Amino acid sequence: MTAPRMARPTVRFVDEYCESYRDLFVEVRSFEAFKHLHAGMISEAKRKSLPTIAKVAGLPNAQSLQQFLVNSPWQARDLRQRRIELILALVAGRKLVLVIDETGDRKKGHVTDYVKRQYIGNLGKVENGIVSVDAYGVLDNITFPLTFEIYKPKERLKAGECHRTKPAIAAAMVQDLCQLGFKFELVLADSAYGESGSSFVRTLHQLELPYVLAIRSNHAVLLPKEQRVRTNRWREYDRQFSDGKRETRFIREIVYGKRRAQRYWQLTTDRDVLPSASTWMVMTWVKGLSYKQVGDLYGLRNWVEYGFKQSKNELGWADFRVTDYTSIEKWWEIVMSAYLMVTLHTPPMRPKGTIPPEQDDSGVVLSFTHHSAWGAGNGWKNWLNNLRLILLPWVSSNLLKPWLKIFPIPKLEQGFQTLTGLMNLFPGASITNPQKLSSA
Missing domain, CATH: 3.90.350 (Transposase Inhibitor Protein From Tn5; Chain A, domain 1)
Structure with missing residues (x-):
């Protein structure tokens, strides 16, 4: 029997958070749409229409997202x-x-x-x-x-x-x-x-x-x-x-x-x-x-x-x-x-055990805070902006895909993959196991 394929990744902090809801979706395509909507909604796109979110997520069109909202069996x-x-x-x-x-x-x-x-x-x-x-x-x-x-x-x-x-x-x-x-x-x-x-x-x-x-x-x-x-x-x-x-x-x-x-x-x-x-x-x-x-x-x-x-x-x-x-x-x-x-990333609401980026001694994660646009505040909007910075390389790569199909530039594609990989070192602040959290 062929094992079902794994859901395609977005960015680590989105994937880890969405994993808490994985069992609610029977089809892997539905779970992928669920993740794409989360990434698109927190992106810098001004209007969060399905076609816009599809572009942000690198999808050929919005059909899968429309199907997810209208016909997918989840409740x-x-x-x-x-x-x-x-x-x-x-x-x-x-x-x-x-x-x-x-x-x-x-x-x-x-x-x-x-x-x-x-x-x-x-x-x-x-x-x-x-x-x-x-x-x-x-x-x-x-x-x-x-x-x-x-x-x-x-x-x-x-x-x-x-x-x-x-x-x-x-x-x-x-x-x-x-x-x-x-x-x-x-x-x-x-x-x-x-x-x-x-x-x-x-x-x-x-x-x-x-x-x-x-x-x-x-x-x-x-x-x-x-x-x-x-x-x-x-x-x-x-x-x-x-x-x-x-x-x-x-x-x-x-x-x-x-x-x-x-x-x-x-x-x-x-x-x-x-x-x-x-x-x-x-x-x-x-x-x-x-x-x-x-x-x-x-x-x-x-x-x-x-x-x-x-x-x-x-x-x-x-x-x-x-x-x-x-x-x-x-x-x-x-x-x-x-x-x-987004709320889970604000300092007052981070789950127990989450290491703040500014206190992470792994080197790369601490480097995120050196970005000129990184905000040190505790507020929700501040952390939405920070998460948008983490998401940006993945979004930019998706937006450029149509051009790179016409004008292949392997080093540019490899560079985006490397940068997105670095963004995936940002652990985020997810709650995967509520029972474990409450007993911590």
Whole structure:
């Protein structure tokens, strides 16, 4: 009996990470497409369309990638389950900050599943598009995606489907993540989820999860006749951003009747003008919360939201060209997997036993850090750029293949092979065995 062929390699750090999912794909060609999509999504290509990724991977066309998304028998839920297992092994019981958000993208026409005219938060207006509710975690100031679910407008429901509001979707997400074993020290969300009577807020109370939620400026609380609304004096606090910059801001508490565990706050950059673009209302349910903590915790949500946008802008969240949601869900799951692959290389999230390049005494790996474009920072975008440098010789070789078929230059081809071989000495930061990691 002929043994099945091995999957063709890409670059070591991509191959090692993707190996954690190898058993989910029956066909070797499917596993190769899986790896090619990861490499293409983190590449420097501006648009992550399938034809562009095919060029990056050195494929003759995008047919194999299209086949992988549309007809290959693998399931998005299996990929999500494996990714969640890897994250659970990585965090090893540590408590996370959970961020609930939604993301929308403009899409033309009405052929794509669940596309209609609806509010697109990224654009700040109603447009024809597609929207999902997303959950991502924060640990040591590094973000990583957890899960998502498409929002299905009533007018686009299919036979047998039930409409659920975005807060209801988010509430179910939090329950599912807790059941999977995640532990959360705080939940952050925007005003779409922060109304006190929503199913989302009720679920947080049932699970006893502290939260800091944005609320609308016209938020109201039903009070007995003898109680009134009062505001405390403005207090100044120093808001420090993730990039180290500081800004003076102001905060005051708004008390509806008697002060309760659920508290309300107003934050602004200018207490005299209260500019609409930089004045926020916040509802909290956190024991012993101080004024400054409110500002810092709500501010955390702002840069965390930016963290998820990186996956959209850099990895091609909205660049799919399929119309059925089964294929769209597969695309989004691979984007989240590619996002996790980058996250694993950030110093705070590296698996135990991973040797940082700057501490590797093997010589060649340490040389990577001498590249003029190599970044020494800890952030996700910094490490995406570093991984792109490692990937570059392989990508460049693939892009030049059509010319080298016309004008063969053996020494040039050999040079690219040698350079790619050196890049393969970069070990990456993969989680191949979650059980082994968690017991380390």
